[in-house]
Amino acid sequence: MKGSTTHDVPLPGRPWSPHGAPPAIDGASIAAVREHLVEAYRPGLPGPQHRRLLRDIALPEAVLVRLDRQTHRTDAVDELDRSSSREFLQGIIPASADALRQGRADITGGLARIWCATAEDHDDEAAGAARLQSVHLAKVRQDWKITAIVAQIPQAT
Secondary structure, rough: OOOOEEEEOOOOOOOOOOOOOHHHHHHHHOOOOOOHHHHHHHOOHOOOOHHHHHHHHEEEEEEEEEOOOOOOOOOEEOOOOOOOHHHHHHEEEEEEEHHHHHHHEEEEEEEEEEEEEOOOOOHHHHHHEEEEEEEEEEEEEOOEEEEEEEEEEOOOO
16 A cells, blocks of 8 residues: 555564554553553552442453463353452463553454463473463444453363
8 A cells, every 4th residue: 555554574562553553542452451551450459449440440340261271272251350360360460561551552443462482491480380472352432442361271180
């Protein structure tokens, strides 16, 4: 297309669409979701404040999907607003905050996925830790809302 540029490989931390650049407002809205997500799972955040932040950025039926890191099979699917999901995500989202901010966002129509940037770290501690893989979003009116958070968990021994 004349006057626009597209990239075969999206730049880290930048939104990308196969049909050209998404509107700037989508990029800004998705960046705001990233920041609110990190804030919502900050350790020590009181429950009522967590629920308020989550309500602002997620659909009521949003889920946490846990994938086995080795087989990529779904290990569990839980509602995002359950206390077990909250405790699990409080353990990984703060540690994944930079990767979440630096990961690319793929936007196709009213759906988007934020990929967490990854560094191939082969030390034993990193290999045994759960990590955030992606955040799935749907556009509701003019706002982007979380539909799912996908985390990879270490393989059970």
